Amino acid sequence: MTFRSGFACFVGRPNAGKSTLTNALVGQKVAITSGRPQTTRHTVRGIVHRDDAQLVLVDTPGLHRPRTLLGERLNTLVRDTLTEVDVVGFCLPSDQKVGPGDRYIAEQLSELAQGPGRTPVVAIATKADLVGKQRLAEHLLGISQLGDWADIVPVSAESGYQVDVLEKVLVGHLPEGPALYPEGELTDEPVAVMVAELVREAALEGVRDELPHSLAVVVDEMLPREGSTEERPMLDVRVNLFVERDSQKAIIIGKGGSRLREVGTQARQGIEALLGTRVFLDLHVKVAKDWQRDPKQLGRLGF
Numbered sequence: 001m002t003f004r005s006g007f008a009c010f011v012g013r014p015n016a017g018k019s020t021l022t023n024a025l026v027g028q029k030v031a032i033t034s035g036r037p038q039t040t041r042h043t044v045r046g047i048v049h050r051d052d053a054q055l056v057l058v059d060t061p062g063l064h065r066p067r068t069l070l071g072e073r074l075n076t077l078v079r080d081t082l083t084e085v086d087v088v089g090f091c092l093p094s095d096q097k098v099g100p101g102d103r104y105i106a107e108q109l110s111e112l113a114q115g116p117g118r119t120p121v122v123a124i125a126t127k128a129d130l131v132g133k134q135r136l137a138e139h140l141l142g143i144s145q146l147g148d149w150a151d152i153v154p155v156s157a158e159s160g161y162q163v164d165v166l167e168k169v170l171v172g173h174l175p176e177g178p179a180l181y182p183e184g185e186l187t188d189e190p191v192a193v194m195v196a197e198l199v200r201e202a203a204l205e206g207v208r209d210e211l212p213h214s215l216a217v218v219v220d221e222m223l224p225r226e227g228s229t230e231e232r233p234m235l236d237v238r239v240n241l242f243v244e245r246d247s248q249k250a251i252i253i254g255k256g257g258s259r260l261r262e263v264g265t266q267a268r269q270g271i272e273a274l275l276g277t278r279v280f281l282d283l284h285v286k287v288a289k290d291w292q293r294d295p296k297q298l299g300r301l302g303f
């Protein structure tokens with residue numbers, strides 16, 4: 001039996017279902033999903049362990065037209081990631097017609113497919129559960145006319161439809177080689193990044209329209225609480241939330257701090273589940289003016 005191993009990543013416009021698909025393949029929640037675009041700022045890897053292969057998924061941010069410096073950096077990150085993987089999955093949500101955003105990405109990908117590495121691109125019709133047979137057929141036709149794909153696979157991460165098929169197709173594009181990570185490993189995302197994502201997710205809940213891309217979350221410190229014992233461990237987690245304006249700070253904090261308390265409670269439950277220990281979560285909201293356009297601030301926040 002030949003063993004294959006390698007890297008795959010999903011691209012697609014915001015909300016195409018990339019994170020959800022990663023989770024469905026890995027079988028556990030590693031990447032944070034959300035109903036709003038561009039929440040996946042960091043490269044999160046999920047690892048699929050099979051008897052015949054190991055597939056390492058690199059979950060990239062949405063490839064989109066750069067509008068701000070942050071956008072440009074994200075796109076550079078995306079392109080760097082794309083040239084390093086063995087196969088790219090291009091996600092196109094079935095409930096939406098192929099549009100200009102998809103065409104833009106398709107152009108970038110065809111450059112890649114013709115480049116020196118010749119990375120194969122598998123087109124994936126995501127969210128197939130949301131549409132009927134006829135619409136799905138139309139969608140697949142639209143996708144086939146969009147470019148020259150190694151394969152086209154309809155899937156639903158929600159219902160599980162064809163997730164196994166997609167897994168086989170992706171694995172088929174990997175080179176022969178030994179496992180890259182020990183079995184049981186699901187992600188090598190640093191814990192601090194996952195903690196920050198949980199806080200960000202909670203902080204955006206219900207106010208995503210007001211604070212679309214203006215929130216950055218950074219874990220300041222994570223320390224065992226003084227006096228906490230091995231039987232009853234307790235972790236002090238201090239997190240900074242950066243917004244661009246005072247008005248946004250007010251939204252996060254809420255009347256008399258009520259909203260921030262809810263954010264803290266929700267995030268804490270997620271963090272405790274992630275770390276398997278009790279957590280004291282200390283949230284600080286700060287204004288970093290126009291951080292999306294300032295290289296120094298971006299650097300400090302890890303972009």
Ligand SMILES: Nc1nc2c(ncn2[C@@H]2O[C@H](COP(=O)(O)OP(=O)(O)OP(=O)(O)O)[C@@H](O)[C@H]2O)c(=O)[nH]1
Binds near residue numbers: 015
């Ligand atoms: N019905 C249905 N909904 C899905 C499916 N996959 C994803 N979704 C929903 O679509 C929305 C976006 O999914 P994500 O996985 O966050 O999309 P993404 O491409 O990672 O988004 P960005 O991180 O913004 O680029 C979420 O509300 C998901 O619940 C699916 O197979 N079926």
